[in-house]
Amino acid sequence: MSVDLGFWNGIAARYAALPVRDEDAYARTLDRVAHYLTPAQDVLELGAGTGTTAVKLAGQVNSILATDLAPAMLAIADQRAAEAGVENLKTQVAVAQTAPEGPFDVILAMNLLHLVPDLAADLAAIAARLPEGGLFISKTPSLGEAGVVKRMVMTAMISVMGCIGKAPKTVSFVTVDGLEQMILNAGFEVLEVGNYPASTPGRFVVARKISPVD
Helix, strand or coil, X not given: CCCCHHHHHHCHHHHHHCCCCCHHHHHHHHHHHHHCCCCCCEEEEECCCCCHHHHHHHHHCCEEEEEECCHHHHHHHHHHHHHHXXXXXXEEECCCCCCCCCCCCEEXXXXXXXXXXXXXXXXXXXXXXXXXXXXXXXXXXXXXXXXXXXXXXXXXXXXXXXXXXXXXXXXXXXXXXXXXXXXXXXXXXXXXXXXXXXXXXXXXXXXXXXXXXX
């Protein structure tokens, strides 16, 4: 069980009530994701949270399985899907390494990869659930791009807030280059990158599986 499970369950209702921080960046991200979707695809979303993105994209694919670590988050996702009349969306408590084997045509991980304890293992699990040619689409706050002083301050703040239950304890300071290299190492080729928003950067990556990893 993740050390962060209690945190995410505990903030589910508050998280669901928060407005989108940067609506332009979110709209741009959804637009680029939608560019790669087709009505025949079966999609797996990891770290789906309260289902906002899954509900918005469900009408463009055959099916979408929204997974998350926290049951409280997925309960809200179920409610949102029902209210929107979305019938091809299901939810399941899972993380990358425990998700159904698929294969899936597309796997999404939005604002998730900086929060997982073993990114390399998760990327390997993602690759294992895609056929050759399958797509992995992610957006990740690249906290490692911050300056040294800012990283030190953020590290200290996250540590203190994590100890008092105000922040997740698992947060990694991944860089743009480091993230993309790990995706390549997992057996993908990168098709598209972007920063949405540019200030973080929120690194958007579309990658296609090209080979199995031994």
